[in-house]
Structure formats: C-alpha cells, structure tokens
Amino acid sequence: MDERDNFVYLTFALILLLLGTAAAQQFFDDSMQRLMQSTTVITLLVAVWGVKSEQFILRKTFIFPLAIFFVAIFSNWLGNAGFDQFYLLLLLSFFISTSIKTAKQVLFTGIIDGNKILGAICLYLLMGLIWAIIYTLLQLTFPGSFLAMQTSSDWYSLFPNFVYFSFVTITTLGFGDIAPTLPVAKFLVYFEAIFGQFYLAILVASLVGSRMSNITKTQQNT
Template identity: 45%
Template sequence: MSATSPTERDNFIWLLIALVTLLFSGALMQQLELEDGASLINISISFTLLVAVWSMERRKAWYQSRIGLTVFIAAIGIGDYFLNSAGLSLLQLIFIFSFFSFTTLLACRQILFQGSVDLNKIIGAICIYIMMGLTWAFSYLLVEEIFPGSMLGFTEADWHANLQDAVYYSFVTLTTLGYGEITPVQPLARFLAYMEALTGQFYIAILVASLIGIRLAKIRDGD
C-alpha cells in the first residue's frame, strides 16, 4: 500500500468527510437554486464515489468492480448532460443505487462483529448509517422514476430535481421522525418506507450488540 493510501486505522474518516460534503453541497445547491444543479449533483456524487472506492476495502476483484462502476456512472452522467436522455438518467440512477448498496455491505463486513473497537470503527459505523440513508433515498427516486406519483411531494421532473427531497425524506424515515411533508402513496413506495424504518431501528440494535460483543471478547481474552 502506498504512503498516500488510507490505512485500516483512518480510512473511514475520508469517507465520512466525502459523505457529509455531498449532503451539504446538495442542500446548498438547492438553497441557492442554482441553474445547473444537475451537473453539480453529478460531480458531487462522482467525487463521493471515488473517495468511497479509494478508502474502502481493497481486495482486487471488489476494488476493480467498484472502479469500473464509478467510471461507468460518471460516463453515463456526461452522456446524459449532452443528450438529455431520460433513459440514460434512469440508468445512472440504477447504478448509483447499486454502488451505494454494494459499498454499504462492504463497510458492514469491515465494521460489524470483528476487529477491535476504535475511533475509525466508530466513524465507519456513522458512514454506514449515512450510506444507508442515501441508498434508501435513491431507491425512492428509482420508484418515482418508474412509477410516477409514488411519492407525494416530489416534483414531476428528472430525479436530480428531487434528490434533496428524497435524501431528507429518507433520513427522516430512517430515524422514524416522520414529519409528513413527503408521503409515499403507492404500495411499493410504502413498502420501502416501512422497511427503511425497520432497518434503521435494527441497525442501531445490531451495532450496539456488535460493539458490546467485541468488547466482551477482549475482556475474555484478557486485553
């Protein structure tokens, strides 16, 4: 591993910075109502995906597959920008959803039920929670693209225009706050909503059990 590569003791801090930057930049773009918001969103997402690839587990097969997926997503975004194609936009959304799902699973493999509890592992657990929220957000956008009208409160536009509303609704649902400004009104969207609420609660329980289990194992081993 090169001197500039992240180590197992600090890799998740870079991912956390990229994720928070993605969330903040998206909110800021919506607040300022920038005209070329879709392009800026694509750039922010591509940057986050690159950091995720760079900072996460580097087994050759998985690393190469994530690099290829990131390049493919960026290429689709560029093609969509010039061609303004609904098909390319939907394809990009599918692959972004797939990337975040895959990366979340990889992070879970590194964080839960193994290794020692340190600051990097705690930061990694936060990264997983944020990526879960983003994954669900893209799933709502995907359902809305395929079945328009699934989410009451989304605009009838390309998914880029609804991204921040989807992210907001996702995290509100994940934490079971449920403010009610955005509402799933079709069966598949409702299914995703209650599954996300269940996932959020079970993740906290599993995370606590994992950390306690690791700590008890260290005590038993005399550390």
C-alpha cells in the first residue's frame, strides 16, 4: 500500500467501520463501541500516517490486532477512570490531524487521479466523524444540548447516534428526529451544514473537474 492506492483501502475501511458502529449499537453491548473506535484509530494510522513509512510497524500483520487490543484497553481505562471527555479530545485531535494529512495528500501533491478522488470522499467521511465527536463532547459537557438524545453519561452510548446525526446534518437532509436546543449546539449544526455544502460544491467538483481535464489532455495527445 502506498500513495497510489492508500485511499482505496481507507474508503472501504471507513465504510466498514461506520457499518460496524451501527451493527455494534444494534446487536451488541454499548462497550463494543470502544473496540470499533480502536479499530478506527489503527486503520487511520495504517492507511494515512503509515503511507510513506516503509518500516512502519503497524504494517506488520501480527501487530495490527495487537495494536487494536492495546488501544481498546487504553480507551477502556480512560472511560473507567472518568476521563471520557479527555479521551474524546484526544480522539478529536487525532481525527483533525489525520484529516489535515489526508487533505495534503489529496490537494497538494501530483496529478489528480482516481485515488485522490477517493481521498476526497474519505476526507468527507472524516469530517462527519469529527463533528460527531464534537457533538458528543457538547452533550457530555452540557446535558440536554440535543432533543431526543438519551441522558447517558457514556460517550460510547451517545457517539453512534451523533454519527448518524452528523451525516444527516452535513448532507443537509435534516430529518428532525434529533435537534439542537442550546445556542452553541445550533451554531455547530448549521455551521456543519454550510461546511458540507461548500465542500461538495467546491472541493469535490474541482477534483473531478481536474480529473476530467487530465483525461481530455491525454486523449488529445494520443
């Protein structure tokens, strides 16, 4: 896996992880979400952070499950010790830095190809996850920030619903089953909707346009 195909793996990984989060919520105990988030972290490390590292340790097959296990133990310890918000802040920082690194690979390097278009899709999915973490933090800090949300104090119980709400918001579907109540929550929600529309209209359109322009130039030269 290198910069020519890393976003192919990352796209499938993120989709499977989002599906796994939903399945864990429906069929398993809430604590299964810890494992899903651990898998997310390790997947991002391998697909994004390790793309240029020939000796990157997480590329080794036997290291991958061990890394997931230790990250799950770490997150479980933080949760049991009452550091849910601290863990979410760490996760938020990691997702933001990963998004920045992904954006640099997509926007500022080389010719636009299919892999980089997939990278733009991955970046969109990462943005949705970032907003979901922000909403979870807000609900934990200010209970009642959102209507129709359970009053659970466990982040892993709240997070799957906010993943759903975040992607409904960023795509401006707005079903209304979950709604913000506090002014800060309302600001974050409409700001995400604005961000999502500008992202689709400007970034993805420009990437696809550049790709089509490259194809046209190639055909003219042949």
